[in-house]
Amino acid sequence: MSQTKSSKPSAVQTTGHAWDGDIQEFNNPLPSWWLWAFYATVVFAVVYWVFYPAWPIASSYTKGVMNDITFLDSNGNRKTTHWNTRSALLRDLQEGKTAVLSRDYLDKVAAASYMEILGDPEMMAFTRSMAKGIFGDNCAPCHGSGGAGVIGLFPNLADDDWLWGGSVEDIQATLENGHLGFMPAFGEVFDDAQLDDIASYVLSLSGHAVDAAASERGKAIFQTNEGGCYYCHTHEATGLKSQGAANLTDQIWTIADVNGAADLEGKKERVKQVIANGVQRRMPAWSDRLSAAQIKLLTVYVHELGGGQ
Amino acid sequence: MIKHESIETNAALLVILTLIVVSIGGLVEIVPLFYIDDTVEDVEGVRPYTALELRGRDIYQREGCYLCHSQMIRPFRDELLRYGHYSLAAESQYDHPFQWGSKRTGPDLARVGGKYSNEWHVAHLRNPRSVVPQSIMPNYPWLLQTDLDYSDVQDRMRALKATGVPYSETQEEYDANVVEFGVAAADQLDILHAEENLMQQALTENYDGQRARVTEMDALVAYLQVLGTMVDFSKYDEGYFADFR
Numbered sequence: 028m029s030q031t032k033s034s035k036p037s038a039v040q041t042t043g044h045a046w047d048g049d050i051q052e053f054n055n056p057l058p059s060w061w062l063w064a065f066y067a068t069v070v071f072a073v074v075y076w077v078f079y080p081a082w083p084i085a086s087s088y089t090k091g092v093m094n095d096i097t098f099l100d101s102n103g104n105r106k107t108t109h110w111n112t113r114s115a116l117l118r119d120l121q122e123g124k125t126a127v128l129s130r131d132y133l134d135k136v137a138a139a140s141y142m143e144i145l146g147d148p149e150m151m152a153f154t155r156s157m158a159k160g161i162f163g164d165n166c167a168p169c170h171g172s173g174g175a176g177v178i179g180l181f182p183n184l185a186d187d188d189w190l191w192g193g194s195v196e197d198i199q200a201t202l203e204n205g206h207l208g209f210m211p212a213f214g215e216v217f218d219d220a221q222l223d224d225i226a227s228y229v230l231s232l233s234g235h236a237v238d239a240a241a242s243e244r245g246k247a248i249f250q251t252n253e254g255g256c257y258y259c260h261t262h263e264a265t266g267l268k269s270q271g272a273a274n275l276t277d278q279i280w281t282i283a284d285v286n287g288a289a290d291l292e293g294k295k296e297r298v299k300q301v302i303a304n305g306v307q308r309r310m311p312a313w314s315d316r317l318s319a320a321q322i323k324l325l326t327v328y329v330h331e332l333g334g335g336q
Numbered sequence: 337m338i339k340h341e342s343i344e345t346n347a348a349l350l351v352i353l354t355l356i357v358v359s360i361g362g363l364v365e366i367v368p369l370f371y372i373d374d375t376v377e378d379v380e381g382v383r384p385y386t387a388l389e390l391r392g393r394d395i396y397q398r399e400g401c402y403l404c405h406s407q408m409i410r411p412f413r414d415e416l417l418r419y420g421h422y423s424l425a426a427e428s429q430y431d432h433p434f435q436w437g438s439k440r441t442g443p444d445l446a447r448v449g450g451k452y453s454n455e456w457h458v459a460h461l462r463n464p465r466s467v468v469p470q471s472i473m474p475n476y477p478w479l480l481q482t483d484l485d486y487s488d489v490q491d492r493m494r495a496l497k498a499t500g501v502p503y504s505e506t507q508e509e510y511d512a513n514v515v516e517f518g519v520a521a522a523d524q525l526d527i528l529h530a531e532e533n534l535m536q537q538a539l540t541e542n543y544d545g546q547r548a549r550v551t552e553m554d555a556l557v558a559y560l561q562v563l564g565t566m567v568d569f570s571k572y573d574e575g576y577f578a579d580f581r
Contacts, residue, residue: 080581082364083364083368083372085371086371086372086373087372087373088368088372098575098578100573100574100575101573101574101575102573106575106578108575108578108579111578111581112410112411112581113411113422113577113578113580113581114575114578114581115411116411116412116413116416116422117574117575117578119412119413120413120416123413125413126413160417161417164417164418165451167468168452168456168460168467168468169452169453169456169467171469177459177466177467180455180456180459180467181456181467307455307545308453308455309453309454309455310453311450311451311452311453315450315570316420316450316451
């Protein structure tokens, strides 16, 4: 390539044509390593035709020889097919290295009760490593990779506050069936002053120093059928688990970002917005998407994230 | 025997021979798929998109979602773990053009339907980093602000009908759809009622969380929420799909 006419005048052929008087083009043969590599791919293709599905013939195709795949179908019957990626996947899921390595543990976890898993360091180590991946693929987009959630949208799983219950049974039910977290919008039921009163009462429940008179007026709405807030939040305002209603007496806020507000007015405004606009949050059901074993692993993982109940 | 040199020095001949060589590849690899019996799996549940989902699909293409998101889960263990069951040819039989893709800057979306809530999709499309801090996806805030233009949805359905998608215009076509897809789906595939069906679905489901309006967000989320949900895989033995390959 770097050769010039003057340094090697007659070593290689040229195309025999000169442009602009003296520009000529070499006509070198292909490098032999390239040519042999090309022939090798041709040989590879012919071998491939023999062993793998290749050529279309009428409404079918050549299936390949000496390359059958045997796997177990859903009923446990042995089934043998010609080589194809779908059968290869099933074989990989049943006999592959990862499948074989994790099967003993998976069987053990699937057979064990939650108490046994939580008390066994070896099973817990396996659960953490398997469930971390499942959580990352399926749960993290909403709840965050660490489970911290997004205030106003997705609950924090990493704290010890559980809207729908924090026992392993509750968490499993939540994963399997999903939830619809719903609070009606009161913006058109109450006027601004009344919303202000209710927000004051709600903040007083968690120890905020709000206007006492406003809080009393708000209490009258909250604790009676006028507002009916106690239906879900209960008279004690600790929240009804079956409704996923929030505990209003602690410092944990999942919808209104009260802790993010600078002053009391800001906190009240945020609570007011939630009362006025209501809440609608849906947790999808996972029983169709994840296997029973995967849900079990996730249950233990999520339970541990929040130091569950 | 044509000499190498005579091909290389004759542009017209070079073009013709190149076309012949390239078209052999296409003919051998693509054409047989149209007459090999097993190409499209025999499964229940796959139906054409409703009018609203169809407009959502148009927006998906308009915004170039396919440039970063594939809709093709391959039959590998890691893809199964991350995305779910591998895609079937039957599942994209009414897609024109199909959205399989091969570029995954973002995750595959073939089974994103039902995986997240509508609220998640709205928050995520408006600003992906509000829910996934490490995301590099652009913001699409205008989807929530732009009213959906569905004035030409009937024409869009007719165009797809011309390519073989069974949207119905006559009573016979409607009756055929009832047999094939059931009454509820057949109603949605009726071109003559497309606009009212679209409004109905958008207002009932309220995908975008804004009751009073039908926005482009409604359409796109409706489309995303149906992706990969039409086939009930619990009804089939895993070995069944291997029989089609």
